Amino acid sequence: MNSILNSPFFGLTLSFGVYWLCKKINEKTNLALLNPLLWTTIIIIAVLAIFRIPLESYNLGGDFITMFLAPATTVLAYSIYRQITVLKKNFIPIAAGCLVGSVTSMGSTYLLCKAFDLESTITASMIPKSVTTPIAMEVSSSLSGIPSITVAAVVVTGIFGSMACPILIKLFRVKSKIAAGVGIGTCSHAAGTSKAIEIGEVEGAMSGIAIGVAGIMTVLLSLFL
Amino acid sequence: MKIIKQLCLIFGMCLVGVAISSVLPFTFPSSLISMLLLLLLLITKCIKPASIKETSEFLLSSMAFFFVPSGVAIIEQYSFLKGKIAVLILICIVTTILTFLTTTFTVTMIIKYMNKGAKSNELDPK
DSSP, X not given: OHHHHTSHHHHHHHHHHHHHHHHHHHXXXXXXXXXXXXXXXXXXXXXXXXXXXXXXXXXXXXXXXHHTHHHHHHTHHHHHHHTHHHHHHTHHHHHHHHHHHHHHHHHHHHHHHHHTTOOHHHHHHHTTXXXXXXXXXXXXXXXXXXXXXXXXXXXXXXXXXXXXXXXXXXXXXXXXXXXXXXXXXXXXXXXXXXXXXHHOHHHHHHHHHHHHHHHHHHHHHHTTO | OHHHHHHHHHHHXXXXXXXXXXXXXXXXXXXXXXXXXXXXXXXXXXXXXXXXXXXXXXXXXXXXXXXXXXXXXXXXXXXXXXXXXXXXXXXXXXXXXXXXXHHHHHHHHHHHHHHHHHHHHTSSOO
């Protein structure tokens, strides 16, 4: 048993297998609530908890998967390049949207944390949660938050965004593909972008741009806090 | 062979991103540096889109999957956050909706305003 848990193939098989299953069910049912990322995470947490498997064993394989986030973020350049004329023509609205979105995200998070009377370290950890993990961690520690809590909040935000954004687009009748894409990227970084890519090519590219622009805005805004 | 060449190029970009990020006087994520750099190389035609196409499309379409281990790692924070989890999730949900709405509203309004301006001045008829 131990030899299985000490092999990276344990985490890899578990992740690929559960995700494949969840994706299959999601495609069959087409329900936003059966989001594959959300359910894969829940099922794997349950498996680790039930069989008392330490996170370190899972991470032997999990770390390989996480490593692919960097190349996946890098090749967002490919999807942005394919939409470069849209970007050039709409640079001002995109940048303005990211700025307004970043202010909203940081401001509303701060106010809600205060309203619920949370400790200042938790508030500081929550403020940058809408941007991509590495930027969020930096901002969090510069505001004297706890980076690992920030990572958790970033992931929860991302999973929720990837589930809710398609519904919000329909509910509020967002007609502009550019606006929808920038909105997704600004509120829920790369996890939301993974959904935006599925919605459409323009949405995916705009969401990819928004990750970068909103990330930079958040760093700059945090200097004033 | 094709995929190996493409992976080499993309991993190489990531490596350059890490190198640049480590010498910058301020912190900026290496993956965003490599993204901007790759975009620059594509715009300046130093790299042809065809030479990264298949691997890029695979990585982009599987992006959600790469977040799974980060999500699972939340269990490490469980003991610290116990009792506050519902409130924190609620905050994440409310602020994400607000952020999405203000962002899309701003972008939509400015695009509308710019199109109107362009039409009345007849600078950019399209």
